[in-house]
Amino acid sequence: ELLFQSLSLHCRQCALVTSSSHVVRVVAHSSVFRVVRKPAEFLNRSESPAIIFWGPSTKIGRDAKGTLYRLIQRVSMTYSNLSFFFISPGKMQRFDTLFQKETGRDRKKSQSWLSTGWFTMVIAIEMCDNIKVYGMVPPNHCGKRPQPKRLPYHYYKPRGPDECVTYLQNERGRRGSHHRFITEKQVFARWAKQYNIRFNYFTRFYCVNKNYVNCNS
Template sequence: MGLRLGGKGQQSHRMVIFAAILILMTLFILYSSNNNSSIDAVYASFHVATNHATKTTDLRKWTGKDGYVPVYGNKSMTMHCHECALVTSSSHVLGSRAGDEIDRTECVIRMNDAPTTGYESDVGNRTTLRVVAHSSVFRVVRRPNEFLRHTDSHPVIIFWGPPNKIGKDAKGTLYRLIQRVSMTYRDFSCFTVTPSKMRRFDSLFQRETGRDRQKSHSWLSTGWFTMVIAIEICDNIKVYGMVPPNHCGRKSGSKKMPYHYYKPRGGDECVTYIQHESSRRGNHHRFITEKQVFARWGKQYNISFTHPKW
């Protein structure tokens, strides 16, 4: 026989449910408020491991220049610069008017398909070294006048990516395309990163962050490769456009900035950073964690950051 609640019992039952809902809503509002005031809470669970004991790595002696294989010919990676300008792809370079300063620097380093045409006043026009991910090869090759002619007299391109895509033994479409570029533009010195050095990039990430790259589903960014390569070849580095690691944890009213300076309608930089940093499924860049490491390297390797300055 079922038990039926009386009028007062039903009313009391409803009051209990209402009170529970009210408490849950209050907690949700407080939680949301905390998230808005400090976005750091969203991605704090990744970041450099809190119990990670940092071990000093001398990157200038890390592997030397033997981790680069020429795509065509028998050239060797011998580049060395006293002063380098590392120009990021961030929209923070827009309005900097740093172009002349960048072009006066001994060596200018750029990434992927970041253009100079139309942005000379802010990013300069010279390119000494360009670091290109396998995913950007087609975009670079599609615009040879931009990426393969507006360069210094003996420019270098370093291609990085999975060995099965850009390795010399791969013989796939991507490698053949890189090889064709290298044969066509003889003034260029084109190199790919060896499989053993790719593994060392992974182990360096774990050493510096306490996180296993593969187990944590992390993809190293072109920024990570470029920064390490710059430290290998440059005595002093000035980085243009890179934000500090805590930039996206500031007040939510911060001005929204496109992720790339040459894609004004692209996604917002901080939204992209936080989505990648906090994601657990699939493979993602850990931009903020990488910048934590860069901040530490800045003190070790004569690296300064400008636009913004930090």
């Protein structure tokens, strides 16, 4: 059986690296199979990592007993050095409530699907006194002229979909559920001073810090 307990962790300094992470890794239910297929990349990067899974309770909840739950259970037995956590249904609802409070949108009615970045940022805010974010572009990045250089949405899929195309299609999508990446980034930008968050991202030639602080600090 998986051990269900609360994650109690407090850090003075945290680094949040998009499409990756250190010490605490937040994984969507849709990415469980990718984690299992590449354990050397996702499960062996730290001496005592904690992995947090999020998703509908029907897929990964305690009572689901479905394919994903059983898969995570087997992995937990194989990698006894890891600590596995799930975001509870009650906590999932609080993430939805926070999204509506910050954006004015009801997540379900607006057919929005929160991104792993949203979950990771909120968890980091709860655990960390100071957060340095690497690789997350600002909200207006994809609207710049000339248009930014084409980059893959995920670093581990160099031939995958374009980052800006993915952001814009999801932001504007009305049929089906979509991530609202740009809306989320606008919220993160507002949170920056309130929660001591600094955003660092690299262009071809130089490092830019959204709080105008030296990127090497």
